[in-house]
Amino acid sequence: MGTSTLSRVDVTDAAADLLRHLAASYGPLMFHQSGGCCDGSSPMCYPVGMFLTGPGDEFLGVLPVAGIDPVPVYMSKAQFEYWKYTHLTIDVVDGRGSGFSVEAPEGKRFLIRSRLLTDEELEAFGLS
Known part of the structure; x- marks a missing residue:
């Protein structure tokens, strides 16, 4: 199975x-x-174009959220080295996170929930 049918990232209904x-x-x-430390280790949400990615970043995929653009x-490449064997799901909880992430004024904060990749996913991503 190719990586086109698998994703490294997902989103909960509440986060969507x-x-x-x-x-x-x-x-x-x-x-x-x-x-980074503190809130830097949380997923930060930005309007497209407000945060520039570069060669030090790894593209993990897109979240298909009904009604909006994907x-x-x-993720930073350095952090990805620690997380490359995991599937990440973006979720949301009550509480204030970083002031840099656009959800902060809403009294919510995004966070990552993770699980280990399955054998099928490991093979598809070339990690087995």
């Missing part, structure tokens, strides 16, 4: 609802997870 709400105000969105997800 918040993304639709945020997209109505900010337009197309994207996520970046830097692996939401690309990136």
